[in-house]
């Protein structure tokens with residue numbers, strides 16, 4: 001058995017690796033997954049060159065489908081496949097170097113390992129059918145896609161964010177941190193708000209209890225959380241007019257507020273149980289004020305009840321935010337969370353596009369593990385002194 | 394008789410448990426025989442393995458993970474430890490009955506009593522006839538279709554005994570059934586079991602109990618277990634009776650014309666809960682306690698004693714509409730539940746402390762901190778003086794080396810003594826005070842009761858304190874109190890000086906209590922005891938269901954307290970009080 005400190009250190013290491021290291025690995029991993037390495041390497045390559053300068057690329061005006069591509073606000077997303085289709089081999093030699101400098105540094109790594117002119121490998125076309133298949137479905141969609149959320153088009157044309165064929169590692173890293181922040185914010189807000197309301201309603205009872213538990217908690221829980229959140233975020237966005245990172249924080253707080261009911265119910269129930277214990281009654285009979293009784297006799301016995309809900313809420317907040325952003329209801333414009341990244345690459349063209357999702361999966365697993373270990377450690381520290389051992393007279 | 398095979402034969406039984414700290418052996422080569430028709434009591438100190446033995450007898454450790462069994466148990470001719478689960482279930486259904494400590498959760502809340510009995514009987518291969526077992530325990534036949542929540546506490550208890558005996562068991566195992574019950578109800582359970590034994594003399598009974606009185610009264614044989622072995626096996630009459638407590642109170646004579654300290658008149662308390670009928674727990678009760686006149690409040694469980702204590706100490710808020718008068722030393726007690734009430738530090742409560750984790754001692758604090766806390770609440774900044782008091786008292790009562798321990802590391806007796814000190818440290822030493830003690834000895838091994846009584850006596854000399862003891866313990870009452878108030882169904886039914894009541898109880902409930910306190914066996918049991926129950930209606934006398942002297946008046950009118958010299962009784966036909974000797 002490892003000591004708790006070491007376990008937590010390992011957990012945090014794993015988390016850091018996921019946040020800061022994984023984004024740089026997704027490219028190569030994605031490339032590995034795709035069967036013909038040569039093709040995938042080529043495919044992204046023209047993308048980059050294509051979107052940075054639609055006019056400069058010679059092959060651009062080649063075909064009808066390609067015409068449509070540059071016009072579209074999010075051309076990059078669909079571009080790779082167009083190219084993959086159209087230029088199997090020819091453009092590879094000149095396009096590849098262009099790609100190197102850009103967003104696809106990850107492909108670089110791969111390219112180095114499997115040096116250059118793999119393009120003749122083309123006969124292994126198995127990658128293309130896949131690409132075709134994926135692409136075939138979304139093709140009717142494009143006209144509607146840009147209208148749905150104009151916001152997502154914004155970052156694309158910026159020069160330093162060239163066509164995000166799979167986000168670049170830095171963006172992805174930042175997005176991961178953003179998601180993590182939302183998760184933590186959710187848990188903190190939910191715990192504070194729910195804890196406070198739960199304590200008051202549990203200790204006071206009566207009308208306060210009815211309002212907090214029956215109306216607030218039960219009422220909120222009776223509504224579909226997602227609908228409530230979508231409405232709340234939209235309202236907030238309209239009223240406060242915020243966008244981007246400020247909205248990100250607001251979304252975290254809102255998710256936390258909506259989920260505070262879980263904590264509220266747990267704390268309420270526990271408070272009622274603890275308040276009926278004899279040592280709490282004894283403290284009341286000593287003439288302690290209600291505030292002091294709650295602070296000194298109830299909260300310390302309640303703290304470890306909060307650990308598990310807290311850890312669950314971090315992960316849950318992360319999930320909900322991702323879902324919101326993916327659907328375009330969150331702070332997707334700046335792309336600073338994983339959900340927003342997923343949102344921007346709508347038709348999943350290549351496995352590398354799924355990088356945010358991969359990060360998301362590993363992040364939640366690592367986070368759950370880290371929080372559980374942390375919870376165990378805290379619980380061991382806080383827990384009741386020791387189980388009753390002796391019964392000696 | 395010697396030719397019949399024994400109901401139980403345990404040879405070389407050992408039980409060990411895997412614990413994080415290694416294997417712990419609880420029973421170690423235990424031998425035991427129970428003959429048919431025998432009533433065997435198992436006694437022994439805490440942790441001696443009594444409960445483990447009863448569990449093993451019920452086959453609860455068969456194939457249990459982490460439990461190591463050795464030796465043999467033969468029950469009704471079957472080798473218990475090697476039975477298949479199926480055969481074990483059969484054996485249990487046909488021949489065994491268990492009555493557990495936790496009485497209240499054993500009945501199935503969603504089935505009628507009759508239905509549950511029928512199920513038991515069918516499982517045992519008997520004709521399904523719920524009436525016979527119920528009739529044996531004096532359960533009213535018209536309630537056969539009732540579900541548990543419709544029954545009163547006493548009826549539930551009866552139903553449970555009936556349920557346990559429904560399969561006509563050859564062996565009844567009862568583990569500390571009575572420790573959560575008051576004196577009368579303890580007796581009721583044993584009376585019911587004894588009644589069944591009279592019907593079926595072959596039934597054997599094994600019960601675990603630490604009340605020597607019950608052991609002497611009901612057991613044919615007693616086995617003392619210690620360190621996992623039988624250390625003594627003999628005649629129950631040789632068991633040392635409960636320690637005779639020195640009557641401490643007698644030394645402090647109560648002044649007849651001492652001023653009234655607590656004056657409570659017309660106290661009622663109604664508990665309301667959604668979707669339930671409000672429950673009237675106190676019905677206009679009057680109680681007067683004079684200065685330095687230690688009073689015992691005795692009565693059946695559920696008669697409202699604890700509610701009364703909670704009202705007087707301010708644990709529960711007092712509704713001014715539910716109390717005609719409630720004063721202490723001339724000042725009103727209304728609003729005592731608020732922290733800043735002027736009487737806050739003159740009325741304190743000693744809690745009953747059954748459990749280390751949720752008892753009255755904060756499990757996170759050390760003994761010293763626990764006892765210091767109320768002093769600091771009363772006199773902020775008196776840390777030095779408070780600490781000195783704590784250490785002096787701990788030393789005086791033999792607890793000196795416990796100052797740094799926490800509740801989990803104290804024994805029950807030590808916890809109770811710490812609790813008493815804690816409560817006292819919250820009292821002002823300079824004014825007349827009231828200390829309410831809720832069952833301070835009921836969870837203790839009889840051996841430790843004396844220590845607790847000593848603390849109460851010593852502190853009573855030091856403080857200007859008057860005690861109100863809520864207790865089932867007649868010993869405690871005789872040792873410390875001057876007056877006794879008997880409560881039944883939310884009212885006082887008798888109030889008298891302790892020696893008068895012990896010699897000559899007038900109300901039938903007081904008579905029952907006193908009779909339960911005597912340790913002799915009655916030839917054919919006690920018919921009042923076997924019929925005993927709490928009332929379920931408010932009309933008429935609450936005791937009329939079982940009282941011998943009941944008449945038509947008793948059914949129609951609830952009796953009020955009437956004065957007879959220095960005592961009061963609520964009864965239409967009280968026996969004539971004997972002349973004071």
Ligand code: SF4
Nearest residue numbers: 934937940947964965
């Ligand atoms: S009033 Fe009647 S029933 Fe009640 S105790 Fe007296 S004699 Fe018995």
